[in-house]
Amino acid sequence: DTAVSQTPKYLVTQMGNDKSIKCEQNLGHDTMYWYKQDSKKFLKIMFSYNNKELIINETVPNRFSPKSPDKAHLNLHINSLELGDSAVYFCASSYRQLNTEAFFGQGTRLTVV
Amino acid sequence: AQTVTQSQPEMSVQEAETVTLSCTYDTSESDYYLFWYKQPPSRQMILVIRQEAYKQQNATENRFSVNFQKAAKSFSLKISDSQLGDAAMYFCAYRTTSRANSKLTFGKGITLSVRP
Numbered sequence: 001d002t003a004v005s006q007t008p009k010y011l012v013t014q015m016g017n018d019k020s021i022k023c024e025q026n027l028g029h030d031t032m033y034w035y036k037q038d039s040k041k042f043l044k045i046m047f048s049y050n051n052k053e054l055i056i057n058e059t060v061p062n063r064f065s066p067k068s069p070d071k072a073h074l075n076l077h078i079n080s081l082e083l084g085d086s087a088v089y090f091c092a093s094s095y096r097q098l099n100t101e102a103f104f105g106q107g108t109r110l111t112v113v
Numbered sequence: 114a115q116t117v118t119q120s121q122p123e124m125s126v127q128e129a130e131t132v133t134l135s136c137t138y139d140t141s142e143s144d145y146y147l148f149w150y151k152q153p154p155s156r157q158m159i160l161v162i163r164q165e166a167y168k169q170q171n172a173t174e175n176r177f178s179v180n181f182q183k184a185a186k187s188f189s190l191k192i193s194d195s196q197l198g199d200a201a202m203y204f205c206a207y208r209t210t211s212r213a214n215s216k217l218t219f220g221k222g223i224t225l226s227v228r229p
Contacts, residue, residue, distance in 0.1 A: 031215060033216065033217075035217075040221070041152075041202060041221070041222050042219070042221055042222070043204065043217075043219040043222075044219070045216040045217070045218075048215060048216055050215070055213065055215070056214070056215075056216055088156065090158060092158075092217075094215070096212055096215045100146075100163075101146075101148055101160050101163050101208075102208075102217055103160075104150075104157065104158035106155075106156060106157050107156045107157070107158075109156075
């Protein structure tokens with residue numbers, strides 16, 4: 001069983017479109033994250049949710065909107081896609097209180113053309 | 114804010130040899146967690162090893178061990194008996210114990226190649 005799974009793995013879309021990436025974890029973790037890995041491989045936090053509550057929102061454009069229907073799911077919706085949004089987006093999960101390591105999904109490579 | 118620095122962009126090691134990857138960090142906190150993650154070409158982020166700052170003993174996981182120097186804010190990864198499958202990008206990461214700011218801060222990563 002995949003611990004953290006995100007779909008799709010690859011996403012190619014045109015500028016101006018709206019797209020969503022879905023993430024699910026079956027580890028029973030209470031905290032989920034979205035990270036962005038840019039073309040230079042730099043990983044940076046975008047959002048963090050704990051039990052469906054947004055706790056971290058790092059200077060991300062308003063076009064990005066995370067949604068957590070329950071603590072096992074965290075989706076990322078992106079409006080009006082721009083060329084600069086092309087990157088790999090990783091979902092991750094962990095236990096907040098135990099401060100343990102985060103487990104990552106396999107990443108979604110988003111290409112905006 | 115915490116920062117993580119990996120100053121070497123690339124390293125190369127001969128198969129079966131030992132290599133050390135460097136990482137330094139900056140923080141004003143006394144308690145925190147440090148991690149090394151591996152990212153092979155498959156793109157999956159894989160935890161290699163973790164270290165709790167309050168533990169003086171260096172963490173070890175099979176062929177992987179760390180040299181944690183808290184005063185120097187240094188956290189290097191040693192890979193012994195390097196294998197071809199160790200070729201990947203390696204990221205050093207910091208995590209605060211503050212529950213309000215529960216996130217990983219990553220270094221820029223280092224690309225490790227293994228020569229057969």
